[in-house]
Amino acid sequence: MEFGWNEELEAFRDEVRAFLDEFDTPALRHELANRGEAAQLGPEQSRLRESLEERGWVRMCWPEELGGEGKSQWFQFVMTEEFAKREIPYGSGFGTMVGPAIHRFGTEAQREKYLPGIWANDITICLGYSEPNAGTDLAALETLAVKDGDDWLINGQKLWTSAADTASHVWLACRTDPDAPKHRGISTFIVPMDTPGISVRPIMTMSGGRTNEVFFEDVRVPSDALIGEVNQGWYIIANALDHERVWIGAGGGLRHIFDRLMAHIREKRPELLEDDVVRRRLVELELDLDVMEGLVLTNASIVAAGDTPTMEASMSKIWTSELRYHISNVAMDLLGHEGALTEEADGFAPLDGELERTYRASPIQRFGGGANEVQRDIIARRGLGLPR
Amino acid sequence: MDTTLSDTQRLLRESLRDYLANEVPFDRIRELEREGGADQALWEYLAGAGFLALPFAEAHGGEGGELTDTAVVLEELTRRACIIPFLETTASALAIERHGAEALAEEVVRGVISGAVTIAPALQGSTPANGASPRVESGALTGERRFVDYGADVTHHLVEATEDGEPGLYLVETTAEGVTAESLSTIARTPLAQCTYEGAPARRAGGAEALQFLRRAGRALCAVQCLGNAQQALDMTVEYVGMRVQFGRPIGSFQAVQHHCANMATQTLSARFLVYQSVWRLDQGIASDRQIAKAKALASRAGTEVTMQAHILFGGIGYTEEYDLHFFSRHGKERALAWGSAEECLRVAADTLDEVQPWQ
Known part of the structure; x- marks a missing residue:
């Protein structure tokens, strides 16, 4: 057991900090603030991203057979943490999830065709998983891909396809054998979004963000759009979902909310700190954040030791997603009516409206990425070994 | 950073778990609850097998191990509901060894490692109405301490007391004249005592740091x-x-x-x-x-x-x-x-x- 960082990692942390000092410019901040939901990186972010690639920092911890350097996962952890502290994104969205899947299950030609674009963020990806009748029960999906000569012909509908309006490609799960047991008749495809027959309709959410429904009408794709074997898709998806769970589990943003809440109270509402009850509630939030950090580090330790966390990843996902609701809820409560103000309220809103924004956006963290009820099932069955 | 157990810790845990499963049945705990007192046989085993030596300096006959090793052992003892002053003795002796009176450290630590010395901290509790605060004058301790775990079952108390207005820790032999320990019953049914010192001979074991x-x-x-x-x-x-x-x-x-x-x-x-x-x-x-x-x-x-x-x-x-x-x-x-x-x-x-x- 060790709860500190060794010299090599401390040195690397310093390196990342120096790197960020160089790139954390007003120009980058301006670009990030005005980015909206664009999938393409702006010039400043691209510059940062290229420089990361040059240093080999993006995939340094991946196994060598996946094109990485096989370094200890702690390097990735330290880098992610330092970027999170500054609130500068460096990942390429779902590319970090789909890239490894293509690397692992694709052909040599497919790797050459897609991976450089994914790493450079020229290829951006949305996830074509959920459907009207396949949500938590994802394996019930019905979008059909039928072999037609050398091509595949795709018909069906996807739902909650975030970024479908901006992404260049969709990572698509289709049914390829309707007669097989539901987990054994699914295949995965990568399809350009400008393929004829694809149409996208927006769905606005209460978070203010946009998601979409996507319709596939006689969409014809060549045989090399299929990634992996026919009907191997569920295995590939399950593999990728594991990555998504860990990804959503990273809750650095919550520390910032707590810090900004403390700063707001100290500066604008110091009378609150005279109240023992308020102080206690703040300490409880801090403790919840400590637990979050502990769960994240526990997971990272398991990964660094070469094992795969199962129940621990689910615990981290549950905790972080529920804390996102809880911290914004308690913070709004402590501040009283001003907690309801949005960023449009002429500069009056505490934390520039971040609390109410976080509160509104918090439900998706709990039901998305594998609903928390399913996570508890996973802890009980896969982790604790309870019977079905 | 590594939250997983080291090989040493795994080994400690497994060997102690095996021993406790075989040698300390829960009926043994029931027996101790009825009779009062700590598990002397288990204490002797822990001393003999070296578990008591883990966190102490090699110069004092210890293993020089990590404190987390001792924590792993303590967790295992807890998981068998063992009734022994392991936490109390370890924490007290460590306080003396690392931050207390050098003259005492060797004697106390060697005593603990051999199994002969057991120590209960008798500190200012957070609960009010804690009785007369212990004071030391010319090597004699007078006062009361309530909520002393294993207070009636150990060879020594490490008492928080003031001398010339300065707080410190004082080592008292429980067999000495002027020391009384009265048992208090708790929900745990583990030993707890209220202790009184009337001019008991006390040696200074450490100051504010200890x-x-x-x-x-x-x-x-x-x-x-x-x-x-x-x-x-x-x-x-x-x-x-x-x-x-x-x-x-x-x-x-x-x-x-x-x-x-x-x-x-x-x-x-x-x-x-x-x-x-x-x-x-x-x-x-x-x-x-x-x-x-x-x-x-x-x-x-x-x-x-x-x-x-x-x-x-x-x-x-x-x-x-x-x-x-x-x-x-x-x-x-x-x-x-x-x-x-x-x-x-x-x-x-x-x-x-x-x-x-x-x-x-």
């Missing part, structure tokens, strides 16, 4: 005990609901039961990180009162809530005296209160809110 270390070590290690009780109750529950059949199937296959178990497991693992982190930091000399208080608050809650939820899932069988679950719910609650309850610890954290630094 006292601070002892408070921190006691609280951090008590958090380990809370965690051990929670972990044991969780593991027993998972085993039980996996085999208890109702409605034609194991009750552990019902989602409501599974989700209770998932929450218990999450609460236990959450506490685990902070608790062992506290012990490790204490060992490295970088602990803070605030961090240890937060860890103890979390562990206190886990030790209470997880063990009581276990009773709900066990139903009637877990409610009986003949079943073993109550050891962990009773010990869990008592340990939740010892060395600072969740409420007391959260107050410490709330009073020091100004120490919170932004994430950077």
Whole structure:
């Protein structure tokens, strides 16, 4: 057991900090603030991203057979943490999830065709998983891909396809054998979004963000759009979902909310700190954040030791997603009516409206990425070994 | 950073777990509860097998190990509901060895390692009406201390007292004239005493630094005990609901039961990180009162809530005296209160809110 960082990692942390000092410019901040939901990186972010690639920092911890350097996962952890502290994104969205899947299950030609674009963020990806009748029960999906000569012909509908309006490609799960047991008749495809027959309709959410429904009408794709074997898709998806769970589990943003809440109270509402009850509630939030950090580090330790966390990843996902609701809820409560103000309220809103924004956006963290009820099932069955 | 057990720790845990499973049946605990007092046979085994030597300096005959090794041992002892002054003796001797009177350190540590010396800290508790504060004059200690774990069952007390207005720690032999220890009954049924000193001969064992270390070590290690009780109750529950059949199937296959178990497991693992982190930091000399208080608050809650939820899932069988679950719910609650309850610890954290630094 060790709860500190060794010299090599401390040195690397310093390196990342120096790197960020160089790139954390007003120009980058301006670009990030005005980015909206664009999938393409702006010039400043691209510059940062290229420089990361040059240093080999993006995939340094991946196994060598996946094109990485096989370094200890702690390097990735330290880098992610330092970027999170500054609130500068460096990942390429779902590319970090789909890239490894293509690397692992694709052909040599497919790797050459897609991976450089994914790493450079020229290829951006949305996830074509959920459907009207396949949500938590994802394996019930019905979008059909039928072999037609050398091509595949795709018909069906996807739902909650975030970024479908901006992404260049969709990572698509289709049914390829309707007669097989539901987990054994699914295949995965990568399809350009400008393929004829694809149409996208927006769905606005209460978070203010946009998601979409996507319709596939006689969409014809060549045989090399299929990634992996026919009907191997569920295995590939399950593999990728594991990555998504860990990804959503990273809750650095919550520390910032707590810090900004403390700063707001100290500066604008110091009378609150005279109240023992308020102080206690703040300490409880801090403790919840400590637990979050502990769960994240526990997971990272398991990964660094070469094992795969199962129940621990689910615990981290549950905790972080529920804390996102809880911290914004308690913070709004402590501040009283001003907690309801949005960023449009002429500069009056505490934390520039971040609390109410976080509160509104918090439900998706709990039901998305594998609903928390399913996570508890996973802890009980896969982790604790309870019977079905 | 590595939250997993080292090979040494795994080995310590396995060998002690085997020994306790074979040699300390729960009926032995029942017997000790009836008769009062600590498990002398177990203490002798721990001394003989070297478990008592783990955290002490090699110069004093110790193993020079990590304090987390000792915490792993303590957790295992807790998981068997063992009644021995392991935390008390270890924390006291460490306070003297690391921060106390050098002249005493060698004698005390060698005594502890041999099994001959056991020590109970007798500190200023957080509960008010604590009796007359002990004072030392010309080597004689006078005063009272309440809530002394194993106070009537050890060879020495390490008493917080003032001398010329300065606080310090004083070592008192319990067989000396002027020392009385009266047993207090608790929910845990483990030994607790109210102690009176009337001109008892006392040797100065340390000053403010030793006292601070002892408070921190006691609280951090008590958090380990809370965690051990929670972990044991969780593991027993998972085993039980996996085999208890109702409605034609194991009750552990019902989602409501599974989700209770998932929450218990999450609460236990959450506490685990902070608790062992506290012990490790204490060992490295970088602990803070605030961090240890937060860890103890979390562990206190886990030790209470997880063990009581276990009773709900066990139903009637877990409610009986003949079943073993109550050891962990009773010990869990008592340990939740010892060395600072969740409420007391959260107050410490709330009073020091100004120490919170932004994430950077």
